Amino acid sequence: MIYPSRLQKGDTIGVIAPAGTPNPEKVQKAIPFFKKMGLHVKLGKHIDKIYGYLAGSDKERLADIHDMIANPEIKAIIFARGGYGTARLAANIDYHLIRSNPKIIWGYSDITYLHTAIRQATGLVTFHGPMLASDIAKENFDYLSASMFNQLFEPTALHYSEAISSLDVLASGYAEGELVGGNLSLLASSIGTPYEIDTLGKLLLLEDIGEEPYRVDGMLNQLKLAGKLADAAGIVIGDFSEAEPTVDVSLTLEQVFVHYFQDLGCPVMKGFKIGHCLPHFTVPLGVKAQLSTIGKSLVIEPGVR
Structure with a gap:
């Protein structure tokens, strides 16, 4: 794996939108958060562009990624929001450029596709964490979520236990x-593509939002039939918010999880506040981690050098 260099006060971070268009007021509202950490903020050239449900054309969004990667003054890239669109860029990303200029890459949700593609093509550790317009600008952005950025300034092992949230063993x-992993719907959509998630011997993180039990069922079945669940060494189930069924007769999300995970033959634990939730526990992807259902813990190695 390639570990990005840690941040230092005075460094500049780049903010871009490779998927949906962020609310510009929310982006501006979030910028002081980084300035308080002693960081400068540079916005991508096309961050305010609107092309339907995308933040500009594929060419414009891709240009912002490459510009930020190539710019030696930019030490980290923090995405403004998710939405939809990063998968459209995967085939044209200059992975050699990223490998030659490794730096912190931070986001989640639709950014899952970039996390997977970049890691598997370059070996770069990236970060699954909250973004400007969708999280940091919120009035209830909490202390724990904010404190997770500290791991970018000093190599820090992370310890998740029931001191943070109640954890259930499946x-x-x-x-x-x-x-590895992230957003379930993005992981499912990678199956059959050159960017298909590799789960062999890995701890697979799964989270999502706004997906009813039958939808989660279908996506987990896709991963199962593709061998991705059986290949995994363990499963870390993050937050599945807004997952209530809209039909009168439905399996519960718990029943769906039991069906796919109870007899999988590897440790599976749910309840982690990782995903579309607050607090949002940020984790580096691509680093070694240990999952124990006995002590109900997840220990993760540092993501920067």
């Missing part, structure tokens, strides 16, 4: 491996 055991 299958017992202990496993270690690289932490």
